[in-house]
Amino acid sequence: MKQSEVSNQYHIPVEVLKEYETWGLCDSVKAVMGAWQYDDQDLDRLGKIMALHDIGFENDEIKAYMQLTLLEPNSQVQQLKLLEKKRGQKLNQIHLEERKIERIDYLRQEIRKAERKGSKFK
Numbered sequence: 001m002k003q004s005e006v007s008n009q010y011h012i013p014v015e016v017l018k019e020y021e022t023w024g025l026c027d028s029v030k031a032v033m034g035a036w037q038y039d040d041q042d043l044d045r046l047g048k049i050m051a052l053h054d055i056g057f058e059n060d061e062i063k064a065y066m067q068l069t070l071l072e073p074n075s076q077v078q079q080l081k082l083l084e085k086k087r088g089q090k091l092n093q094i095h096l097e098e099r100k101i102e103r104i105d106y107l108r109q110e111i112r113k114a115e116r117k118g119s120k121f122k
Contacts, residue, residue: 048069061086
């Protein structure tokens, strides 16, 4: 699959694909007559990169994760550590947002109490 086809199909700007290629993460990508060609393995790697990006990994974290998968056999333990770390960060964010919602609910409840007290004197 050509670079432009991958860009269109997966909605990834060509510039981003070129950046990923500079990381050496798509080592099977071949320049054929001046056009990049992606094989199924490259598309699978690209899918992983997109998934990592979607869950909040920064470029340097994606690069580190992908280099583990490509360059270090039996690196599942290290991969899991990176995923667990990100999971913990996401859970912390969720808990923070839950506390904010609780504060909003508290303030809403206080307003409702005040409204009920105010309506008794009318």
